[in-house]
Amino acid sequence: MHREDPLIIAGRSFQSRLLLGTGKFASHQQMAEAAEVSGAEIVTMALRRVDPGANQGNILDLLDPEQYLFLPNTSGARNADEAVRLARLARAGGISDWIKLEVTPQPSHLLPDSVETLRATEILVKEGFTVLPYMQADPILAKQLAGAGAATVMPLGAPIGTNRGLQTRDAIALILQEAEIPVIVDAGLGAPSHAAEALEMGADAVLVNTAIATAEDPVAMAKAFRLGCVAGRLAYLAGRPAARASAEASSPLTGFLGES
Amino acid sequence: MNDLIHAIDTIPFGEMIVRAECADERAVREILRKEHRDRWDLAVLLSPAANHLLEEVARAAADLTAQRFGRTIRLYAPLYLSNECVNVCTYCGFRRDNDVARSTLNADQIRSEARYLSAQGFRNILLVSGEHPKWVNQDYLCEAVRITRELVPQVAIEVQPLTTPGYEATVKAGADGVVVYQEVYDREHYASYHTHGPKKDYDDRLLAASRAADAGVRRLGIGTLLGLAPWREEILALATHAAHLYRRFGQTEISFSFPRIREAAGAIEPRYQVNDRQLLQMMCALRLVFPDAGIVLSTREAPSLRDGLSRIAVTMMSAGSRTEPGGYEHPDESEKQFEIEDHRTPAEVTAMLASQGIDPVWKDWEEALHG
Numbered sequence: 034m035h036r037e038d039p040l041i042i043a044g045r046s047f048q049s050r051l052l053l054g055t056g057k058f059a060s061h062q063q064m065a066e067a068a069e070v071s072g073a074e075i076v077t078m079a080l081r082r083v084d085p086g087a088n089q090g091n092i093l094d095l096l097d098p099e100q101y102l103f104l105p106n107t108s109g110a111r112n113a114d115e116a117v118r119l120a121r122l123a124r125a126g127g128i129s130d131w132i133k134l135e136v137t138p139q140p141s142h143l144l145p146d147s148v149e150t151l152r153a154t155e156i157l158v159k160e161g162f163t164v165l166p167y168m169q170a171d172p173i174l175a176k177q178l179a180g181a182g183a184a185t186v187m188p189l190g191a192p193i194g195t196n197r198g199l200q201t202r203d204a205i206a207l208i209l210q211e212a213e214i215p216v217i218v219d220a221g222l223g224a225p226s227h228a229a230e231a232l233e234m235g236a237d238a239v240l241v242n243t244a245i246a247t248a249e250d251p252v253a254m255a256k257a258f259r260l261g262c263v264a265g266r267l268a269y270l271a272g273r274p275a276a277r278a279s280a281e282a283s284s285p286l287t288g289f290l291g292e293s
Numbered sequence: 294m295n296d297l298i299h300a301i302d303t304i305p306f307g308e309m310i311v312r313a314e315c316a317d318e319r320a321v322r323e324i325l326r327k328e329h330r331d332r333w334d335l336a337v338l339l340s341p342a343a344n345h346l347l348e349e350v351a352r353a354a355a356d357l358t359a360q361r362f363g364r365t366i367r368l369y370a371p372l373y374l375s376n377e378c379v380n381v382c383t384y385c386g387f388r389r390d391n392d393v394a395r396s397t398l399n400a401d402q403i404r405s406e407a408r409y410l411s412a413q414g415f416r417n418i419l420l421v422s423g424e425h426p427k428w429v430n431q432d433y434l435c436e437a438v439r440i441t442r443e444l445v446p447q448v449a450i451e452v453q454p455l456t457t458p459g460y461e462a463t464v465k466a467g468a469d470g471v472v473v474y475q476e477v478y479d480r481e482h483y484a485s486y487h488t489h490g491p492k493k494d495y496d497d498r499l500l501a502a503s504r505a506a507d508a509g510v511r512r513l514g515i516g517t518l519l520g521l522a523p524w525r526e527e528i529l530a531l532a533t534h535a536a537h538l539y540r541r542f543g544q545t546e547i548s549f550s551f552p553r554i555r556e557a558a559g560a561i562e563p564r565y566q567v568n569d570r571q572l573l574q575m576m577c578a579l580r581l582v583f584p585d586a587g588i589v590l591s592t593r594e595a596p597s598l599r600d601g602l603s604r605i606a607v608t609m610m611s612a613g614s615r616t617e618p619g620g621y622e623h624p625d626e627s628e629k630q631f632e633i634e635d636h637r638t639p640a641e642v643t644a645m646l647a648s649q650g651i652d653p654v655w656k657d658w659e660e661a662l663h664g
């Protein structure tokens with residue numbers, strides 16, 4: 034959309050503010066079509082699903098690596114050590130040294146472990162990875178992760194796969210107020226209006242998988258999310274009144290009072 | 294007394310069954326609207342009223358399955374190591390008093406069976422065996438796991454209950470999953486079917502999954518064999534077992550199986566038949582109460598039923614299975630544990646899944662995740 038309004042992550046510039054998860058689609062073909070229509074430039078995939086020897090091909094075979102940045106995730110890792118091992122594997126396999134860090138000790142709800150996520154981020158950043166951690170919507174943790182060298186923070190909107198939208202809205206607003214790195218809302222966004230809401234608030238991007246992949250028509254839903262993101266970002270840039278409350282006003286209403 | 298044994302022995306079956314029998318359609322619909330459901334809700338979902346509303350119940354279950362697991366089904370294959378057995382389970386063809394051709398695979402045979410499955414695309418193998426202290430001991434099992442892990446990333450075992458150190462050894466050898474069905478949760482029925490051998494010990498078997506979780510096993514499969522006891526009570530007990538494991542071992546993935554008893558050489562006829570509609574009903578009910586639990590469907594069920602169930606609640610399927618040791622490379626030389634119903638090849642099954650809008654997932658595991 035806005036050539037003049039790129040999303041910049043670790044020095045790389047992207048036009049789209051929608052990241053697409055690939056794990057839940059009915060077929061590789063359908064995922065590829067949805068990716069195309071969504072306008073996404075970053076697609077995530079689970080390292081544990083990657084199989085170089087697969088008879089039936091891998092999920093990303095149909096995607097052009099020139100068009101997309103493949104962002105492997107560490108899904109399945111229950112602690113920092115497992116996540117770090119997965120990340121090293123991705124690098125050794127020539128897949129990527131960008132890593133979407135997921136450390137989820139409990140298979141139900143898949144909530145991220147804050148302590149282990151921070152620890153893994155520290156290790157991986159030292160090893161030269163570009164780390165995008167999935168995290169609880171916790172403003173303090175966001176600062177700590179940024180301090181550890183994370184390229185973005187990815188707070189959850191609601192537990193993965195619940196489609197419940199921005200349940201963590203207030204905490205995300207606090208993260209946004211102080212963020213110096215991009216904030217990507219990940220997990221739980223069930224409708225394009227949720228994505229729009231996140232971007233209206235000033236989130237830099239969103240990541241969506243379940244809501245698109247499990248829609249009756251995933252390709253149409255991918256388009257709807259693309260438009261939701263565009264609308265949300267435009268609204269943010271246009272200075273939606275409620276959003277401005279926490280942003281700096283361009284000409285202060287009380288400026289006439291002078292310094293006291 | 295052990296918590297789990299206590300929980301299983303104090304299930305208020307009487308009240309739960311009354312709850313199920315009195316439930317009307319309104320009660321079922323109310324539960325479908327809930328976000329979190331408990332075992333009393335499960336009882337209602339197993340009711341005649343829910344059976345009557347099965348289409349609605351199935352829709353809710355299918356939506357939840359898609360949300361949590363996506364439009365995918367994971368594939369696995371059983372690899373039978375041995376049909377030697379010292380137990381008498383009266384429903385099983387491998388029972389020790391059955392005069393059948395017995396064999397135990399050696400290392401080369403295990404390797405060649407695993408290689409066969411790997412070439413077909415499988416990346417997840419379930420090693421299955423009868424119970425025999427001489428032929429299928431701890432060292433043998435660990436060796437079998439190691440050999441299989443050389444060829445595929447994900448290996449689980451379905452063998453006799455082991456001790457905690459025994460499970461630790463198999464985890465060290467490379468297994469990440471343990472499948473141990475209680476077979477029958479009702480104690481009286483359990484005793485009547487398990488007449489000889491170490492498997493007579495109900496409590497030891499019941500606690501096996503907990504020992505495995507203690508030993509660091511990540512995936513637990515629990516289940517009941519349908520046809521041996523009244524099915525509602527069995528499913529309520531299975532759910533109680535799962536709820537206990539979820540509470541105690543939050544880090545562990547749990548999956549359910551409830552195969553219906555098939556005829557096998559020299560085995561008894563099932564006394565408590567379950568029809569297809571009831572099978573679907575219990576799958577949906579468990580899905581709605583345990584949104585994140587896996588539900589496994591073997592080739593014991595017929596193709597048309599498997600195709601239908603795969604769209605609703607199933608998360609994991611076997612395909613092209615052989616249930617005799619060495620059966621992939623050398624079919625029909627040993628006795629099978631049971632007859633399978635779905636004889637389609639893995640390629641045919643995955644084509645069926647694809648045609649229904651389901652992505653077959655062969656690999657869902659990575660070496661690096663072994664702690």
Ligand code: SF4
Pocket residue numbers: 378379380381382385386387388389422423424492
């Ligand atoms: S069910 Fe298992 S333990 Fe029982 S007789 Fe068959 S192989 Fe042996």
